Amino acid sequence: MRWEDQRRSDNVEDRRGMRVPGGVAGGGIGTIVIVLIVSWLTGANPLTLLQMAGGGGGSEAPAQQGQVGAPTGDPQAEFAAVVLASTEDAWTRVFQQAGERYRPPTLVLFDDAVQSACGTNSAAVGPFYCPADQKLYIDLGFFRELDQKFGAPGDFAQAYVIAHEVGHHLQTLLGVSEQVMAARQRAGEAEGNRLSVLQELQADCFAGVWSNHAREKLLQEGDVEEGLRAAAAIGDDTLQRRSQGRVSPESWTHGSSEQRVEWLRRGLSQGTIEACDTFGQATRR
Numbered sequence: 337m338r339w340e341d342q343r344r345s346d347n348v349e350d351r352r353g354m355r356v357p358g359g360v361a362g363g364g365i366g367t368i369v370i371v372l373i374v375s376w377l378t379g380a381n382p383l384t385l386l387q388m389a390g391g392g393g394g395s396e397a398p399a400q401q402g403q404v405g406a407p408t409g410d411p412q413a414e415f416a417a418v419v420l421a422s423t424e425d426a427w428t429r430v431f432q433q434a435g436e437r438y439r440p441p442t443l444v445l446f447d448d449a450v451q452s453a454c455g456t457n458s459a460a461v462g463p464f465y466c467p468a469d470q471k472l473y474i475d476l477g478f479f480r481e482l483d484q485k486f487g488a489p490g491d492f493a494q495a496y497v498i499a500h501e502v503g504h505h506l507q508t509l510l511g512v513s514e515q516v517m518a519a520r521q522r523a524g525e526a527e528g529n530r531l532s533v534l535q536e537l538q539a540d541c542f543a544g545v546w547s548n549h550a551r552e553k554l555l556q557e558g559d560v561e562e563g564l565r566a567a568a569a570i571g572d573d574t575l576q577r578r579s580q581g582r583v584s585p586e587s588w589t590h591g592s593s594e595q596r597v598e599w600l601r602r603g604l605s606q607g608t609i610e611a612c613d614t615f616g617q618a619t620r621r
Contacts, residue, residue: 337492337554339418342422342554343425344406344407345420345443346406347440347441347442349404349442350403350445354402415494419494420440420443420498420502422553423440427440427506428440434609441502443471445476446459446473446475447476450473450475452466452468453466453471454466454467463475463498465504465505467513470505472504474498478497479494486566486569488565489562490565490566491559492560492562492563493565496567499547502542503546504539507542510609513535516534529587529589533591535614536589541599541600541603541611542603542609544599544601545606545609545611567600569593570593571590571593572588572591573588573593599612
């Protein structure tokens with residue numbers, strides 16, 4: 337990616353090196369270990385499991401306040417700020433074309449654990465978006481795991497992760513998240529998982545839409561393939577096969593590798609919000 341000379345977003349809050357008061361909610365490190373084991377065995381979203389264990393279901397006000405503004409002197413943090421700025425530019429244009437105003441999220445950088453309006457969570461849950469404060473949270477160490485553990489190296493693979501979380505912010509702005517949450521509260525486990533998959537696939541598609549708009553300014557040869565490999569590497573079937581040796585589709589919460597690649601590719605090729613109607617597509621199939 338050609339990112340070094342691009343604009344860096346000021347909507348960044350750096351909380352790295354800050355301690356979380358009281359540690360991670362929901363029972364501390366013992367709870368985290370149990371949650372990770374259950375997550376690997378079932379394919380469930382670890383953030384959801386932590387929330388169920390008492391680590392993120394409330395509406396706590398963040399007790400932390402890190403340095404705000406575009407980071408300097410740290411290539412990884414600067415890269416994340418460039419990707420965020422690119423999503424701001426892309427989605428501002430898309431919303432303007434629809435006669436709407438885009439409200440960008442804040443990117444919070446942290447390590448070990450972080451407190452958000454969705455509760456206190458460990459870096460073990462991976463990158464996540466909190467609709468209650470409209471911020472996305474990333475421990476940059478996850479990018480090493482993306483390369484070393486999941487076999488998805490490259491800067492565009494990392495950019496895809498950020499763009500996916502921004503996709504969840506779009507779902508908040510568009511009212512999708514609220515509708516899915518209400519539907520899941522009325523649904524059983526199987527239907528709730530199905531709705532979660534559709535929501536995650538839509539966020540993948542939104543990441544593809546951003547890629548379409550960023551292609552000319554940021555992307556280089558081979559970047560798209562990096563993103564597609566990353567989407568395939570974190571499909572529920574791939575993760576389950578690696579962790580438990582078998583695939584349990586009924587427990588999927590993010591979609592299969594094939595589905596994630598399909599929707600990322602669809603957003604990339606069409607470049608519109610309308611292309612990302614995963615819920616309508618599922619109904620028509």
